[in-house]
Amino acid sequence: MNKNVMIIAAVTALLFSCTPNNKQDDALSAWNDTPVKQQILNYVALAQKEIPVEDRVAVFDMDGTIACETPLWxxxxxxxxxxxxxxxxxxxxxxxxxxxxxxxxxxxxxxxxxxxxxxxxxxxxxxxxxxxxxxxxxxxxxxxxxxxxxMETKDKKFNMILGDMFYEPMLELIELLQKNEFDVYIVSGSMTGVIWSICPQTIGFNRAHLIGTRQALTPIYQDGKTILRIEKAIFPPKNDGNGKSLNIYNAIGKIPVFAFGNTTGDFGMFHLTATSKYPHMELMLNHDDDQREYAYPPYHGTAVPAWQDSLEINKWIQVDMSTQFKTVWKEKNKI
Structure with missing residues (x-):
């Protein structure tokens, strides 16, 4: 082999190794090829080397993070x-x-x-x-x-079944983490019953991996059956802010190493994740795409105009839907 051919071969090999064409990159095909995507892939590769399998715990918010929450969650x-x-x-x-x-x-x-x-x-x-x-x-x-x-009601803007309105890029990310032996949990401020109603059949999660705000229940035993009557109260704390952190730790018994949310209400679980002794990653989905989805600020109720300062100070990653998502919905779910 002459010298020029050897140089071309070496350069080709280098380019191939740096180009997102391997199997892991293909797992995030619904993401645009951006530095954020590469950060995620690099983190997953790092986790395989530096985080024991039993400590690879990932937590995702549901409403607005893996599923549409507008106009109603x-x-x-x-x-x-x-x-x-x-x-x-x-x-x-x-x-x-x-x-x-x-x-x-x-x-x-x-x-x-x-x-x-x-x-x-x-x-x-x-x-x-x-x-x-x-x-x-x-x-x-x-x-x-x-x-x-x-599973019977449609979103008026996109004419899609509400229960199918999970973001394809986020489902791909969850699948990638699972393939790399992460234990993934959905942690939502919504009531547990709602999460249990849709996530098992739509994204295949069992109830043990679905953590929500717990509505108060009263057990009634009659005719050999247990009836759990719903009451007008919750078992505190609500799954929001630091309450989300407490519920994650109480339910899982471990500090996550990976967290993905979409509002300032997820900052609690970001702070918790950031205390991990292992390499960790915290990401926040920013809804800035009013054409393919809905655009709105990352807070509910009281305005938090300095939310991006918190991301910068803590080195949490902002994920803009408009630039990071190549697709939003699975093609088969569009009606």
Whole structure:
């Protein structure tokens, strides 16, 4: 082999090794080839070398991180449905503000007169809708009701089944982590029953890997069966902020090494993950694509204008949907 051929061969080999064409890169084919994608791939490769399998724990928020949450997130969509079922049978319930709000959202899920004005005289009426939606229904019955509604109802903007509106790039990332022996958990501020209603059948997660806010239940034993009656309260803390950190640790018993969220409410689990003794990574999905999805700031309720400062100071990674996602939805889920 002459010298020129040897040089060409060496350069070709170098380019091939630096080009995202290997099997691992193919696993993130729904992502654009950007530095963020490469950071993720580099981290996964590093984790294989430096993190024991038993400590490879990854946590993902659900609403707005792996699944669409606009105009209504899964929890609120099913809660409005539950309230609708109630006031149709008992019209007198419409005297109450939470039922009036639920009726407005049933007729228009994007009704800003509700979504932008849900705190009245110190009362959080969206929380009230969620807590009262299925009481006093049996917990398993509410799960079945939620699943049925989510798998039969379409998003008006994209004409897609709500329960199918999981982001293809995020599902690819979860699959990549699992293939590299990460134990992956979905950790959501939504009620556990809602997560259990859709994630097992849509993304294949069992209940043990789905951590949500726990609605208070009362066990009733009758006729050889256990009925778990839903109450109008939660078992604290709510799965948000530092409450999410506590629930992650209580449920898993370990500190994650990988965390992905989409709001300032996920900062708690980011801080927890950042304390890991192993190499760790924290990422935040930024919804800046109003054509292929919806555009909105990464906070709910009180504005947090300096949210990007927290990312920069803590070296958490901002993932802009508009530039990082090559595709948003799985083609087969588009109707």
């Amino acid at each position: 899964f929890e609120m969509a099913t809660a409005v449905y539950g309230m609708h079922q109630q006031y149709v049978k008992q019209p007198e319930l419409l005297k109450l503000k939470e039922y009036q709000y639920a009726k407005k959202l049933w007729e228009n899920p994007a009704d800003t007169t509700v979504l932008n004005h849900w705190m009245v005289d110190g009362v959080n009426y969206l929380d009230s809708i969620i807590l009262k939606a299925f009481t006093p229904v049996d917990f398993e019955t509410s799960i079945d009701m939620s699943a049925k509604y989510l």
